[in-house]
Amino acid sequence: MRRSTITRAATGAVLALVLTGCGTSSGDDDGGGGGATGSEEQGGFTAPDIEMAESLGDNEGTLSVLAWPGYAEDGSTDKSVDWVTPFEEGTGCQVEVKYFGTSDEAVSLMKSGQYDVVSASGDASLRLIAGGDVAPVNTDLIDNYADVWSFLKDRDWNSVDGQMYGVPHGYGANLLMYNTDEVDPAPTSWSSVFDDAGTYSGKVTSYDSPIYIADAALYLMNTQPDLGIKDPYSLDADQLAAAVDLLKQQREHVGEYWSDYLKETQAFKTGDSVIGTTWQVIANLAQSEGATVEAFLPDEGSTGWSDTWMVSSKTEAPNCAYAWLNHIVSPEANAAVAEWFGEAPANEKACDLTSDGFCESYHAGDEAYAEKIHYWTTPIEQCLDGRTDVTCTTYQDWTQAWTEIKG
């Protein structure tokens, strides 16, 4: 008797929930999807119509920042690393920082509308623009924008139709790292982790993200011109299948995939990984901990990231947000971030303030080097390379393919 009452109560509760679920389903269908209505187009890609700030007023007093770890330091990690406090003192905007771990996390957090500014990599920025989560940025209102290297401006991942959606912050390349004791002769090309991965079978490592498919696509772009890949981020179904095949072959020889850099540093220190993709900051860290590793940019180029500070379309503190954008690309702050995080700064004057040899080791401002980098961009249905006769595979397709590759 008691049991049946309990069962009935539970069933009732579940039913109530199911019904609520159904309710939302019929009521909300045409509410969302800000990407549907738009005014500007770029290769078929439509950006939602969102107002841009025309002038600045008084600072609001608070600012909520969503950032990659290491991009908004207030001295709490290391007393000498602090570019948030000078900003707070200079503008009167009290900063609250929230860190995110992956581009995907950044996108979902920005959807909440709780953050005023975000540091977005190229594989997040287009999604943010299309989702209507960020507003166009009026660069005339940002004094330090003039000093940003011109090859970083008006690019696919930070602008739509010549309209900037943020300020460039810094960039870096995904490098090929190898253990100098174990790997002989020294590698010269990405083929050592693709076609020749078998040489160090079981000790190859790769970046654990669907965006790594672009690395394989870039390799195919150089080695198999028949496939007709023009841009590693715009692959049609056949090209994606070719990249997936290549990665499945590589999978046989991969010891492990890495996503956080402590894991990769440790694997290179112990020798569990001897060759694979990396970032400059990881190479520096591994070397400082005594690992015999070397990292370089192979001649055929590489994928990489170029980060952009963007302003939320729902911000209630636009003036503080613009003040932050101006501050973060100021020579002082930009130099401090670049040195702390380990990437090339975006402001050319920052290189006067960084330590000796820093900008050289990151090839900051070296346009030829920067052109060898294919920056992370979100793959979307409309081919980014301008083809209109096919539809390209989306990041969702890549995510599913990535699961299949790992098997």
Add this chain to the structure above:
Amino acid sequence: MALRAGVLHRRPRLRLGLLLGPPMLWLGVLYLGSLAALFITSLWSVDAFGGNIERIWTLDNYRDLFTIDVYRTITVRTLLIAAAVTIIDAVLAFPVALYMAKVASPRLQRILVIAVLTPLWASYLVKAYAWRGMFASGGPLDAVGLSPGYGLAATVLTLSYLWLPYMILPMYAGLERLPNSLIEASADLGAGTGTTMRRVVLPVLFPAAVAGSIFTFSLTLGDYIAVKIVGGANQMLGNVVYDSFLTGNNLPFAAAVATIPVAAMLVYLTAVRRTGALDSL
């Protein structure tokens, strides 16, 4: 006061309702409700750019689950890992539990219970990373030539270590309820150690082992961290859920994948119920 107590006394149904209401609400709304939300979400889809859920009924997620081979491979792998972890834990836990319950002095018994419980106080991550160090090239296991390297074997070992207390404790509790006199009677009647184990200890042990296996099995089914740390390039169901949700921003598909462990546990519990082991818990 007395009046109110009187009302409660005269109305047993009201009393029962007040007593059971809050926990029922918890169970019904928060626990079963979230499960229901999971199922509903799994019938939706997301738009091409990801992130924005489209609330239109569709079975596409389940179709993908059944038609794309890789998900079957991962499901089978996950179930095998869970089974292996459960068996290893049962084999390891039995002698420990038997010693604790039947051989150790009361003082030693208490110390052993504390010893079994202590690892549960340490962070999961610290323990998993400690095992990563153990399996590393040049690490302690490698030095004696016993490291399997990062991979499925390492994952099974790490998970077996992590969930072992959940198997020892129910077995210990079960065996403790077994009166010593029964074992003595069995010996008096001429049964050898083997027969006593089989006919006296095992029937008591079985429901306890089943209770333990529910923990080890379900905890393994949902795990995705250990395999990331020591599993090399392998992935389990939990990783697919994690990747679909956080990387692909595809909550509906993640929800569809998440129903697999739920279904597996339901099948498992039904099978266990048939054996009658649940009644004697």
